[in-house]
Amino acid sequence: AALGWGEEVRAYGYCGQLRPYKGVEDLVTAFRALPDPAARLLIAGMPRDGGIAATLQGLAGDDPRITLRLENLSPEAFRAALGACDLVVAPFHHYLHSGSIVHALSAGRPVLTPATPFASSLAAELGRPDWLQTYEGPLTPAALAAAGAPATPLDLALLAPAAAARRIKGFIAGLTGRPAEIPDNAAEIRAEIPATPRSIPEPAAAAEQTDQG
Numbered sequence: 001a002a003l004g005w006g007e008e009v010r011a012y013g014y015c016g017q018l019r020p021y022k023g024v025e026d027l028v029t030a031f032r033a034l035p036d037p038a039a040r041l042l043i044a045g046m047p048r049d050g051g052i053a054a055t056l057q058g059l060a061g062d063d064p065r066i067t068l069r070l071e072n073l074s075p076e077a078f079r080a081a082l083g084a085c086d087l088v089v090a091p092f093h094h095y096l097h098s099g100s101i102v103h104a105l106s107a108g109r110p111v112l113t114p115a116t117p118f119a120s121s122l123a124a125e126l127g128r129p130d131w132l133q134t135y136e137g138p139l140t141p142a143a144l145a146a147a148g149a150p151a152t153p154l155d156l157a158l159l160a161p162a163a164a165a166r167r168i169k170g171f172i173a174g175l176t177g178r179p180a181e182i183p184d185n186a187a188e189i190r191a192e193i194p195a196t197p198r199s200i201p202e203p204a205a206a207a208e209q210t211d212q213g
Contacts (some may be wrong), residue, residue, distance in 0.1 A: 003067060003084060005040055012144060013042040013085030015078060016100050018052050018070070023091035025052075026139045028059040031066065034141040044069040044081035082107050087147050089113070091139045096175075105131060106159045112147045114139075126158050 005011060012031060014024050024043060031041045043066070047053040053070045060066040073081065082088065088104040090113040097118055104111050105126075113119045115134035123132040130150040135143040 003040075003042070005084070008038050009040050009086075010036065010038055011040045011042060011084060011086045012089050013044070013081065013087070014089055014091075015042075015044045015073075015081045015085070015104075018043075018045050018047040018056070020052070021093045021095065023093050023139070025055055025059060026091045027089050028056055028066065030139045030141050030144055032059065032061070032063055034144050036145065037065075039065055039144075041066045042069070042081060042084055043067070044073060044078075046070070046072050079107070082109060085109055086149065087112055089139070089144070092116075101132070102159060105154060106156060108154070110147075110150050112143065126154070128154055 012027075014022070014027055016022070018024055028041065028043065031039070043056060043060075047056070047070055056068060056070065060068055069081065082104060086109075088109045088111045090098060090101050090104070090111055092098060092113065095116065095118065098113075101111050101113060101119070101122070110131045110133065112133045112135065115136050119132065119134050123129060123134060126132055128150070130148060131154045133147050
């Protein structure tokens with residue numbers, strides 16, 4: 001169903017499976033305190049348990065700016081949800097690597113995430129702090145408000161499979177102190193931006209949830 005968002009809207013979002021370490025509760029809490037009537041928040045994905053769903057619904061309350069799609073998403077619906085976001089927020093807790101961050105970037109969506117070793121390393125390699133934006137400490141309304149739109153497109157060659165494999169090798173080597181045995185073509189990252197980024201198709205009830213994280 002169409003979200004009905006105009007061009008003046010600044011859309012923040014999280015798309016993917018909802019698990020405790022994802023920190024999506026922090027995103028909803030910070031967004032609720034953001035005094036911007038043009039801001040919107042989309043949370044789209046399948047909660048791993050009913051407790052997360054109830055918590056998110058409680059935190060969202062009656063804020064009309066927040067859209068919760070707490071359900072299985074077809075691949076098409078996942079791509080459309082990602083395309084509806086001007087900024088993907090990944091407020092993850094305690095992680096070493098995130099495929100969802102790389103996936104969002106490769107789909108042409110800038111990302112805001114904590115300044116973890118992985119995010120800082122990837123940001124340095126990309127050399128584009130306007131595409132991979134980081135913050136220190138807990139997620140705050142100020143961090144959301146300060147996140148800007150990239151001025152120019154991202155060079156997707158930086159996210160090509162060989163580059164991703166080299167990045168993972170370097171990250172593992174830094175942790176273990178020895179070279180990582182990973183083929184340069186170990187993985188391929190592909191994404192597709194929907195033609196109508198403000199529209200999200202209805203997800204199929206039995207579709208398998210896409211999880212990029």
